[in-house]
Amino acid sequence: MLAFLQKCARFTRKILTNRWTKPVVFIGCLIPLAAEAAGWFAWLGQDLGGNPIEDLTHETGEWVLKFLMASLAVTPLRKLLRIPELIHYRRMLGLFAFFYTVVHLYTYVWMDKFFDLDAIFHDLAYHPYITIGTFSFVLLLPLVITSTRGWIIRLHGRWWRRLHRLVYAAVFLGVFHYYLVMRADESDVWMYAAIFGAIFLLRAYTVWRPPARA
Amino acid sequence: MFHSEGLKHSDVTPHSVYLTRRCALAALSALALPISRATAGQTTRFTSIAKPSLANVAKTSYGAGEALTPQSVVTGYNDFYEFGSAKDEPAQNAAKFVTSPWTITMDGEVSRPVTVDLDRVMKLAPLEERIYRHRCVEGWSMVVPWIGYSLSALLKQVQPTAKAKFVAFQTYFDAKKMPDAAALRFPYVEGLRLDEAMNPLTLLCVGLYGTPLPNQNGAPVRVIVPWKYGLKSIKSIVKITFQESMPATTWNTFNPVEYGFYSNVNPAIENYRWNQKDERRLGEFGKRPTQLFNGYIKEVASMYAGMDLKKNY
Numbered sequence: 001m002l003a004f005l006q007k008c009a010r011f012t013r014k015i016l017t018n019r020w021t022k023p024v025v026f027i028g029c030l031i032p033l034a035a036e037a038a039g040w041f042a043w044l045g046q047d048l049g050g051n052p053i054e055d056l057t058h059e060t061g062e063w064v065l066k067f068l069m070a071s072l073a074v075t076p077l078r079k080l081l082r083i084p085e086l087i088h089y090r091r092m093l094g095l096f097a098f099f100y101t102v103v104h105l106y107t108y109v110w111m112d113k114f115f116d117l118d119a120i121f122h123d124l125a126y127h128p129y130i131t132i133g134t135f136s137f138v139l140l141l142p143l144v145i146t147s148t149r150g151w152i153i154r155l156h157g158r159w160w161r162r163l164h165r166l167v168y169a170a171v172f173l174g175v176f177h178y179y180l181v182m183r184a185d186e187s188d189v190w191m192y193a194a195i196f197g198a199i200f201l202l203r204a205y206t207v208w209r210p211p212a213r214a
Numbered sequence: 215m216f217h218s219e220g221l222k223h224s225d226v227t228p229h230s231v232y233l234t235r236r237c238a239l240a241a242l243s244a245l246a247l248p249i250s251r252a253t254a255g256q257t258t259r260f261t262s263i264a265k266p267s268l269a270n271v272a273k274t275s276y277g278a279g280e281a282l283t284p285q286s287v288v289t290g291y292n293d294f295y296e297f298g299s300a301k302d303e304p305a306q307n308a309a310k311f312v313t314s315p316w317t318i319t320m321d322g323e324v325s326r327p328v329t330v331d332l333d334r335v336m337k338l339a340p341l342e343e344r345i346y347r348h349r350c351v352e353g354w355s356m357v358v359p360w361i362g363y364s365l366s367a368l369l370k371q372v373q374p375t376a377k378a379k380f381v382a383f384q385t386y387f388d389a390k391k392m393p394d395a396a397a398l399r400f401p402y403v404e405g406l407r408l409d410e411a412m413n414p415l416t417l418l419c420v421g422l423y424g425t426p427l428p429n430q431n432g433a434p435v436r437v438i439v440p441w442k443y444g445l446k447s448i449k450s451i452v453k454i455t456f457q458e459s460m461p462a463t464t465w466n467t468f469n470p471v472e473y474g475f476y477s478n479v480n481p482a483i484e485n486y487r488w489n490q491k492d493e494r495r496l497g498e499f500g501k502r503p504t505q506l507f508n509g510y511i512k513e514v515a516s517m518y519a520g521m522d523l524k525k526n527y
Contacts, residue, residue, distance in 0.1 A: 049302050050291025050496050051354055111499070119489075128486060181487065183352075184468060185299030185397035 009083055016085035025089060029096045032063045033103065053111045060104040065178065065192050067097035068171045072199045079206075091147055094167070098144050101137055129180035136173035139166050171196055267424045268341060271361050277345025283356040285423045287496050292430045293350070294449060296387060296402065298394040304430035307394045313434040313450070320371070322456035323378035328371070332434055336420060338371065339363035344417060349479045349508045351443040355493045360438050361421030366412045374408065374456045381411040382461035383437060384453035398464055404448035405461030405475070406439065415440060415513045441507040441514045443477045474527035478518070479508035483527050
């Protein structure tokens with residue numbers, strides 16, 4: 001059994017280091033958007049149901065959480081499974097989370113509010129799910145800006161790592177935003193909360209665990 | 215102003231192709247990341263059992279000039295939590311639900327309590343087609359050609375006593391036949407004030423678009439209260455009870471702040487989640503302003519004269 005798992009890990013590492021894997025994953029990350037676009041324009045017999053704009057908003061919102069969870073899972077997984085090469089995919093997953101956040105936000109600003117700033121500020125003030133969701137988006141901004149190699153060097157790695165712990169706050173608020181917007185039924189939100197909780201506890205333990213006694 | 219060609223596809227997509235969409239999407243999603251929204255239940259779809267059209271339905275002037283929401287949307291985008299909580303689930307999960315025989319029990323503060331068979335209910339008054347606007351608390355709306363007659367015709371049969379101030383309704387529930395029931399406490403219950411229930415606009419509904427009600431729309435018999443949010447228009451009714459006290463209602467019990475007993479459509483009242491100022495008519499890209507009492511001011515406003523609508527939301 002152990003031998004089999006080791007074999008799997010070796011195989012995975014081999015795939016992850018192949019120069020074609022990253023472009024393929026990149027294209028894979030665009031599939032959810034392509035599926036929505038296919039539904040929107042009725043390509044290939046697809047559709048988005050009775051309320052396409054709602055579907056677009058909900059689906060892109062879900063994908064934000066999926067990509068955020070995937071990017072958060074990279075570090076625990078590479079340590080648990082001893083696949084260090086996973087780290088090469090973290091930034092891409094994180095940036096795709098942001099990409100879907102922008103699409104998600106844009107569907108709201110355009111198709112829900114039609115760029116009516118007064119209405120948007122009203123929502124920000126009176127509707128907590130909008131406030132929380134926007135706050136979560138804002139927290140992602142410094143992380144996106146400092147995602148380049150230059151900024152990692154400028155922040156000396158250590159400060160960069162500290163800054164990027166903001167992602168936990170952003171994801172927490174993102175899940176909370178989902179919780180606030182659900183009606184009564186979305187068991188999915190509890191799935192995201194559970195995955196986030198597990199990753200957070202695992203990371204918190206590795207970062208802050210009591211130093212081993214000499 | 216912003217009309218998109220893409221929004222009109224639901225009229226033309228062949229049904230057989232439509233049925234495969236979730237599978238295709240699920241397969242695509244699964245390729246990208248393992249956390250896929252697709253669940254086992256979504257891989258199987260059933261078509262509704264075709265029902266013969268209703269005969270002798272008189273046209274009425276209700277809703278003259280309104281553009282109808284396509285039948286495929288009316289019957290494919292439903293909130294019926296007994297058959298699943300996603301909008302496309304009731305159409306699949308209710309397909310095999312058997313609605314015959316069906317009876318409605320009417321009791322409480324009445325002189326003549328009865329259990330009446332659906333066949334009799336259908337013949338109590340001439341059937342009419344009424345085109346009503348239908349506004350959901352979530353901010354979408356439809357225009358539907360319902361078939362039925364004023365609920366008052368049924369309610370009068372049992373002769374409510376002077377003590378009857380409210381009417382409580384109950385939806386059929388059987389966990390065995392509704393294994394996809396989610397998130398709420400069932401059976402679903404709703405209620406109206408007696409004068410609201412007796413208002414000529416309140417429809418006892420048995421059909422739409424010329425056919426008996428599809429299962430996902432609340433077969434075989436439901437109520438339509440067009441000036442209230444859709445959650446008040448209870449489906450698949452098995453029991454009607456007249457009572458002196460205000461009845462408990464499902465969504466109000468679940469979240470009293472958000473869903474009031476009255477739930478009258480009112481753009482001036484927003485809750486912490488939904489802004490009710492405007493709505494999206496399904497199939498349209500732009501939004502339109504929401505009207506007080508969903509535009510049925512002439513018919514219903516007098517019932518609320520002098521009442522604080524903000525307090526009694």
